[in-house]
Amino acid sequence: MIDTILITGATLPGGSQSDILVAGGVIRELGSIAAPAGSRRIDAAGLVALPGLVDLHTHLREPGFEQSETVLTGSQAAAAGGFTSIFAMANTLPVADTAGVVEQVLSLGQQAGYATVRPIGAVTRGLLGEQLSEIGAMAHSRAAVRVFSDDGKCVHDSLLMRRALEYVSSFDGVIAQHAQDPRLTEAAQMNEGSLSSELGLKGWPAVAEESIIARDVLLAEHVGARLHICHLSTAGSVEVIRWAKARGIRVTAEATPHHLLLTEDLVRSYDARYKVNPPLRRDEDVLALRAAIADGTIDIIATDHAPHPSESKECEWDSAAFGMVGLESALSVVQTALVDTNLVGWNDVARLLSATPAAIGGLIGAGAIRAGAAADITLHDPSTSSVFDVTDLAGKSVNSPYLGRQLSGSVRYTLHNGYLTLDDGLVVPAEVVAASARAGSQMEMGE
Amino acid sequence: MRHLLSTKNLSRDEAILLLDIAEDMSDTQLREVKKLPTLRGKTVVNLFFEDSTRTRVSFEAAAKRLSADVINFSAKGSSVSKGESLKDTAQTLAAIGADGVIIRHAASGAPQRLAESRWIDAGILNAGDGTHEHPTQALLDAFTMRRRIHGDASRGKDLDGISVAIVGDITHSRVARSNLWLLRTLGAHVTFVAPATLIPFGAAEWPATISYDLDQTLSEGRPDVVMLLRIQAERMDAAFFPNEREYSRWWGLDDERFAAMRSDSIVMHPGPMNRGLEISSTAADSAQSTVLEQVTNGVSVRMAALYMLLAGEREGA
Numbered sequence: 020m021i022d023t024i025l026i027t028g029a030t031l032p033g034g035s036q037s038d039i040l041v042a043g044g045v046i047r048e049l050g051s052i053a054a055p056a057g058s059r060r061i062d063a064a065g066l067v068a069l070p071g072l073v074d075l076h077t078h079l080r081e082p083g084f085e086q087s088e089t090v091l092t093g094s095q096a097a098a099a100g101g102f103t104s105i106f107a108m109a110n111t112l113p114v115a116d117t118a119g120v121v122e123q124v125l126s127l128g129q130q131a132g133y134a135t136v137r138p139i140g141a142v143t144r145g146l147l148g149e150q151l152s153e154i155g156a157m158a159h160s161r162a163a164v165r166v167f168s169d170d171g172k173c174v175h176d177s178l179l180m181r182r183a184l185e186y187v188s189s190f191d192g193v194i195a196q197h198a199q200d201p202r203l204t205e206a207a208q209m210n211e212g213s214l215s216s217e218l219g220l221k222g223w224p225a226v227a228e229e230s231i232i233a234r235d236v237l238l239a240e241h242v243g244a245r246l247h248i249c250h251l252s253t254a255g256s257v258e259v260i261r262w263a264k265a266r267g268i269r270v271t272a273e274a275t276p277h278h279l280l281l282t283e284d285l286v287r288s289y290d291a292r293y294k295v296n297p298p299l300r301r302d303e304d305v306l307a308l309r310a311a312i313a314d315g316t317i318d319i320i321a322t323d324h325a326p327h328p329s330e331s332k333e334c335e336w337d338s339a340a341f342g343m344v345g346l347e348s349a350l351s352v353v354q355t356a357l358v359d360t361n362l363v364g365w366n367d368v369a370r371l372l373s374a375t376p377a378a379i380g381g382l383i384g385a386g387a388i389r390a391g392a393a394a395d396i397t398l399h400d401p402s403t404s405s406v407f408d409v410t411d412l413a414g415k416s417v418n419s420p421y422l423g424r425q426l427s428g429s430v431r432y433t434l435h436n437g438y439l440t441l442d443d444g445l446v447v448p449a450e451v452v453a454a455s456a457r458a459g460s461q462m463e464m465g466e
Numbered sequence: 467m468r469h470l471l472s473t474k475n476l477s478r479d480e481a482i483l484l485l486d487i488a489e490d491m492s493d494t495q496l497r498e499v500k501k502l503p504t505l506r507g508k509t510v511v512n513l514f515f516e517d518s519t520r521t522r523v524s525f526e527a528a529a530k531r532l533s534a535d536v537i538n539f540s541a542k543g544s545s546v547s548k549g550e551s552l553k554d555t556a557q558t559l560a561a562i563g564a565d566g567v568i569i570r571h572a573a574s575g576a577p578q579r580l581a582e583s584r585w586i587d588a589g590i591l592n593a594g595d596g597t598h599e600h601p602t603q604a605l606l607d608a609f610t611m612r613r614r615i616h617g618d619a620s621r622g623k624d625l626d627g628i629s630v631a632i633v634g635d636i637t638h639s640r641v642a643r644s645n646l647w648l649l650r651t652l653g654a655h656v657t658f659v660a661p662a663t664l665i666p667f668g669a670a671e672w673p674a675t676i677s678y679d680l681d682q683t684l685s686e687g688r689p690d691v692v693m694l695l696r697i698q699a700e701r702m703d704a705a706f707f708p709n710e711r712e713y714s715r716w717w718g719l720d721d722e723r724f725a726a727m728r729s730d731s732i733v734m735h736p737g738p739m740n741r742g743l744e745i746s747s748t749a750a751d752s753a754q755s756t757v758l759e760q761v762t763n764g765v766s767v768r769m770a771a772l773y774m775l776l777a778g779e780r781e782g783a
Binding site for chain 2: 211212213214215216217218219220222224288289290330333334335336337338
């Protein structure tokens with residue numbers, strides 16, 4: 020196993036060139052560096068070095084839905100996409116609503132070794148929206164849960180949401196709300212508009228998202244708590260967040276890559292790869308989300324990686340599952356939608372996909388390339404353009420909306436705690452990564 | 467024509483050709499021996515995921531009068547969780563050697579999914595999908611209007627300048643959608659009349675006039691055609707309107723409204739009717755009513771559609 024890696028000629032997010040010396044799991048030095056004896060050298064000329072990407076919104080499906088994804092396969096997908104930390108959503112079976120489940124997910128992540136896996140705890144028991152789950156126990160568990168979410172379902176009861184916001188602030192936690200009024204979206208299938216009416220698919224109106232966000236920012240203001248809004252999808256939601264931030268309300272917001280690139284017109288095919296919740300919206304919404312990222316109203320980009328087996332997508336639209344895989348394609352989609360369009364630079368990408376999600380999730384020490392920091396580094400080649408293909412996917416499921424679509428850039432290398440998880444575009448084999456992870460944790464204990 | 471999935475993509479020429487072929491088919495139905503040899507040796511599957519005896523029987527009659535072998539396949543419960551998937555069903559029909567599949571499905575887009583999948587190569591004919599489209603119903607409605615207006619001189623004609631009021635639950639109606647696209651293509655003008663809850667969201671962007679007032683539409687528009695749609699009682703539970711009495715009072719074609727209509731206008735209903743709710747018996751049984759003609763014409767139009775899809779060498783097959 021090679022412990023020392025010298026990355027040469029990388030372009031840092033700010034635009035300057037630097038070599039990066041990695042040893043013992045941490046970044047030792049930046050600048051112009053002579054190769055130490057026995058080191059692995061990675062030529063990063065033309066590659067952008069980003070702090071390892073952090074996904075605040077991943078569905079790993081384990082325990083309970085291992086036919087779709089496992090912690091291992093999901094974190095392999097993460098490595099392929101340049102992610103070194105992923106927050107695993109709570110809608111597993113059993114639901115991650117106890118210390119036992121979140122510690123299990125944490126351990127599976129540590130064994131796999133591809134990324135830091137931080138479990139998200141459910142806000143309510145069984146995601147039923149009735150009683151608070153054991154938030155304190157999860158916060159004080161080995162998994163040290165800081166993000167709580169019923170994602171997939173909205174915490175729609177106003178009183179329960181208020182209490183949840185208050186209660187998690189006792190543990191420096193944050194509620195990540197899936198904003199969807201359940202009554203306004205019963206059996207909803209796609210964005211509500213003239214297209215949903217034409218296609219005969221039940222509409223998911225923008226107001227069902229916007230009204231919950233409006234309520235929740237007011238609740239957060241009232242109780243003085245921190246609130247995070249998952250997957251903003253409408254222009255109106257952006258306006259509500261902008262208003263809330265101007266008022267000083269402690270709210271952060273995320274957008275997914277797919278809501279930054281794809282629109283409802285794709286639903287004309289009735290191809291269920293485009294079925295997602297919240298649904299793909301109109302052009303105006305996509306442009307509003309992009310503008311909100313450029314002006315800082317939206318704080319982060321998170322994938323909402325949602326693997327499903329093929330039979331859940333190869334069927335009529337109404338019966339199909341909601342969700343798309345997104346870890347492997349995220350950075351290319353962000354480049355295509357935001358960087359190539361000159362809305363943001365790589366420094367912003369580092370903030371949107373690493374530093375800020377790490378800060379929201381309470382991930383200490385992540386999000387920057389600097390000497391002394393854990394060596395979580397993503398090397399991305401922005402010069403390529405290729406048709407996204409099933410071989411670009413590294414998880415268990417292939418429900419990607421980008422298959423057959425031209426995307427910019429490709430992730431070449433991912434380093435997690437100083438070892439490679441993606442090497443020249445190929446996911447490093449599981450046993451090699453697991454051994455590196457074990458060696459790393461033994462070293463840590465030895466120090 | 468490879469498939470018939472919607473009326474939205476039919477050109478004017480295609481639509482008129484279909485209606486003209488239906489005229490030819492209709493002529494043959496006046497003969498003592500109604501059966502034609504056209505589709506001898508072809509296998510047509512009636513794949514009905516929703517109960518609809520009327521539509522199934524109409525298609526069955528059409529296919530049999532063209533000498534096709536007809537297999538009725540009723541498959542209730544369709545989703546992955548409830549028994550066999552659409553994909554498996556389609557592949558089974560392909561293995562049986564179906565040349566044409568007539569599909570009725572509660573899920574919008576299911577026929578298009580079949581047509582664009584690689585599961586089956588047969589010609590797909592949409593017999594009603596969810597709240598999306600019901601193209602043969604629109605074609606038989608247009609055929610019926612053209613006959614009433616142009617009589618024996620119908621061949622080659624469109625519906626230019628004809629005004630059609632479609633009244634009732636537009637939101638949940640695949641018939642209304644298919645009619646709108648086809649009638650527009652044929653040059654007619656369409657007004658949707660319903661309470662705002664039963665007008666599809668965003669329909670203001672569609673090429674139709676929207677009216678909440680049936681009396682005004684009848685008195686000011688003087689439409690050539692008034693088409694009533696079936697009102698389903700379960701809509702009241704979902705707060706689309708308060709009760710049947712109120713619906714009938716404002717949007718039903720009652721005797722008084724019927725009496726005020728132009729005597730040369732026609733009254734249509736795709737059936738089955740709720741007499742006394744959306745249409746009075748006087749109107750339904752009047753000489754202006756085309757309700758039974760629509761049923762008869764349905765067979766001719768479906769024969770024409772099957773002929774276009776399955777006779778001779780199939781396009782791209």
